Amino acid sequence: MEIIFFYLVALVAVVSGFLVIRCQSPVNSALGLVNTFFCLAIFYVMLHAPFMAAVQVMVYAGAIMVLILFVIMLLNLGTEARKRYTHGIVWSSLASLLVLFNVIYFIKRGRVTGAEGDITTFMVESVGHTELIGKAMFTEFLLPFEIASVLLLVAIVGAVVLAKKQV
Amino acid sequence: MTPEMLSLSNSPGLFVGIMLLKLLVVFGVTMLIVAYATWCERKVIGHMQTRLGPMRTGWHGLLQPIADGLKLFFKEDIIPSESTKVPFLLAPMMILVPALITVAVIPFGPDLKFGNFIIPQQITDLNIGVLYILAFAGLGVYGIVLAGWASNSKYALLGGVRASAQMISYELAAGLSIIAIFMLSETLSLREIVAQQQLDLWGVCSFVPNWFVFTQPLAFCLFIVTGLAEINRTPFDMPEAESELVSGFCTEYSSMKYALFFMAEYANMIVISAIAATLFLGGWSAPLNIAILTMIPGFVWLLMKIFALMFFFMWLRATFPRVRYDQLMRMGWKVLLPLALANVVVTGLVVVVLQ
Known part of the structure; x- marks a missing residue:
């Protein structure tokens, strides 16, 4: 039950994280980021950390993102067409693959010993x-x-x- | 066999059933109050301005909310061609949902015994209840900001920008005014906060309950003022100032989407009243610890407190003119915020001295 719920929320988190970088309009990207923060808050709840979840929603989704949205709206970035960058794709994908490799390596290397402290x-x-x-x-x-x-x-x-x- | 708290682990079927029942009842009651709050507001303001208010549909206009709802339902749903579609469609939902979600933590009565189980009269008791309310109050800004931006109209944008600035500024003072309550109650759970307010006043006066409004009058006033600003009611209805901004952030909306904004305004009003009643006015407990009064079920008292506060908000709307925008900002940052901070400091000192 809980693992199904986890994968469901994780899917939403990853998809909205993807939308943050792929959306044409900065406002939609900001909304995607809000959604990602919200999913992270759900993970905190599942980890028995409700205070962290509330603070996550209150500070990140409720305060910081509103300010970012505010600035985007005032600068009116939404209407101008953005230039497409292509020359960085190779290097950035290489770097992100390396980071992914790092993460997998360190997760696999660690051994769970049980509760301590x-x-x-x-x-x-x-x-x-x-x-x-x-x-x-x-x-x-x-x-x-x-x-x-x-x-x-x-x-x-x-x-x-x-x-x-x-x- | 001692009764235990009903939960998903000890009786899943009953738990889900009772939960659904509670959700439906609370949602239904909230929606009913939303519908009739519109009628009430028009009647109250009408009589305060020596008018009659709605009279034609039904007895003294009692069917007016239904007529309004039907009318808005059958209106053409216009989406401006220059608008940004997805945020434009999402905005009305993003303003109504946080308002309705918050009702989930409001306790509306004592625990009930049902067979071997204890059933709390509250949808869910979070041990971070008040923080949950603050978190979702913060999310309500998105609806207004997005509605203003996505409409692609200057009046809507100005309304949205004003709203976000106003809500961010007043959220701080609202949060700080509630902190004083935590310091007294030493818990974040609304259930516990209500339980503590049923004790004797300051431990001496046996028939007056220990409502936090008696120990924290300043925090109560600050919460009411900042709450009014948070939900954009008169005298703080800057975001939809008709005389300067047409209708503010909801200028471009029509049909049911406009109705959703309208519903959200009243739902927010109910939520703010319910939170104020729960935190400061003893929630569902009776105003005096007398047997006759405590016999009346808790939800009656809670609803009466909510209605009294809502009447107060309507009264304010009929009485005060709108404040100017610079006055609003100056008051939020230079008056309410320092007062809330001072209240926290003084409360902390008193708590330490009394210990």
Whole structure:
């Protein structure tokens, strides 16, 4: 049951990922990307990570893609005919084949040994996924969390400085 | 034998049957409210402006929603030749579906016992319920943006651009105002949040329930204001400002597609009222912990709270003029967002001190 569902969602994810790069209009590509993000959120739910799924939909599909769509609409890229690039096809397909080979190699090389560490499926279900992430973020990974927030602050200040004519 | 929660593993047939029943009932009730909210709004605004509102179809115009529906159903479905077809067709669905999906996590009554099983009166209890609502509220923007862009008309595009800017700005303040509720309830599940609001007020007053509106009045006001802006209702109906943008993002739409936008507006209104009622007004629980009031089934209280909030929204529409666009943006970023942030900080301090 679950494996059938997985393949169904995976098919949708791959097809919409394909549409992202093949659509003529940038708006349709953006919609394809939204769909891909949504499928990824479904995978998170299937992996017992509902918090990640909600954040995936909220941040990627709900916020970032809306901004991208906004920019595409304002620039009105949809109407102009795009040039077709052909000279890069050989190299890019070679590179992607190599990446595919890498992925398959590393997946095949790894050995699944079973659950390790304190965080097990049982614990996720009894304590709650959100609580576990919160605890980990504010105790064990506090420094990376703070560094990321400083980074975001710098980005916001930078955006304001760039957008403002006189500071 | 202690009763256990009905799930797909312990009784698949019954589970699927009950689930289908719950889905159909909730969907049916929501759609019925959507239909009659249009009638109600016209009546309420009519009487507030000393008019009668619809009177001709049926007793006091009671059949008006059906007449409207029939009329829109038989209208010609026009797709502008210069429009982008796929997004144009998808947009009305993309605005209605997120609105209806959100209803799934709203609890509408206490658990029922059925044989050996406990059946929750809620379609599904997610342990990230509130985040789920926020996530789908964020997806609602796509419908409006795409409708505006795909119509290939300047009024529609301006409406869509305005809508997306407005919804992105107000989503932040709405999310932050709800965070204060999490900090008090320490859970994201709507079921648990309602259960906590049935306790005594601040642990002392035995017959008044512990509704979060008493402890978080500022968050409640912020949520109502930002919620109104999220669903593009007056005084924040910038995206479809008739006087300047014809009809905004749905200018080029006709027939059932236009009706879908209309339905989505009212469905969103129901959803925002239901969320506000669940998070701040105790959900399905009675307003006083008195035996006579708690005897009345939960869904009656929930519907009464939803209707009261919807009446309030209609009242606002009849009272206030539309705000200007720059005022709207200034208010969202410079007033509501700092207030919501301050509310989070103060709530955090109080929670720490009380511990």
